[in-house]
Amino acid sequence: MGDISNGVKLSVHDGVHNLSLHHASSRAFTGEALGAVGTAGTLNEYGDPFSTMGT
Ligand SMILES: [Zn+2]
Helix, strand or coil: CCCHHHHHHHHHHHHHHHCCCCCCCEEECCCCCCCCCCCCCEEECCCCCCCCCCC
């Protein structure tokens, strides 16, 4: 874990999983904020940098 801060982050992350919540994902589209209708974009499983459930 490196330091106590990373230990707290990991504990909270896994505690939230125990509440049945999933990772905070994001979806990116090349050149556009939302992309065209029907375009899947690129999913990043941990894409939300503002959530303990993301990166
Ligand atoms: Zn997780």
